[in-house]
Amino acid sequence: MRGSLVEAKEACDEALQLASETGNRALHARCMCSLADIYRELGESEAKETITKSWARYEEAYRVLRASQDRMGEVLVLASMAKSASESRSHYTGQCECQAIQLNKKCLDIARSLGCKHVMLKCHSRLADLYSQLNDEDSEEVARRAASQLTQEMELFCNFCGQRYGIKDESLQALRCSHVFHER
Known part of the structure; x- marks a missing residue:
């Protein structure tokens, strides 16, 4: 795993340099987000x-x-920041569940305005976990219901076993008819 991250970092550094040379600030910022993910x-x-x-x-x-009004780029960065804050709160001085919740909500608002259902699903799932840690059962239930609704809307179910997918990293296969199932 570490080797592939180092290779990804090298490729990202090269893309960052090319974006700087061409003056593409939005691409430069997206490369910085990818580098931040790698550093995380x-x-x-x-x-x-x-x-x-x-x-x-x-x-x-x-x-x-x-500043460049790249709303999709904002969503990508906020999603990464929210994930980072949700998973690693102890590493960030002065940040707590409140910071992670705030970032997830901000990301959720922008993703909702753009119709990015997968990002919305990830935000709701992280919020449910955060509310669970805070013993806020009502907010946790609202977030879980929203995640479940999005899972149904996007039809993220294995066509063989009926289990949800898209919540965690899993190997999936697709049939020619476009049905998706768990690789086993």
């Missing part, structure tokens, strides 16, 4: 300093995308 993943096995680097890159990418 590397941070699971390295020092806190790596996690701090990822957060600074997210903030810079979000600022640039917001």
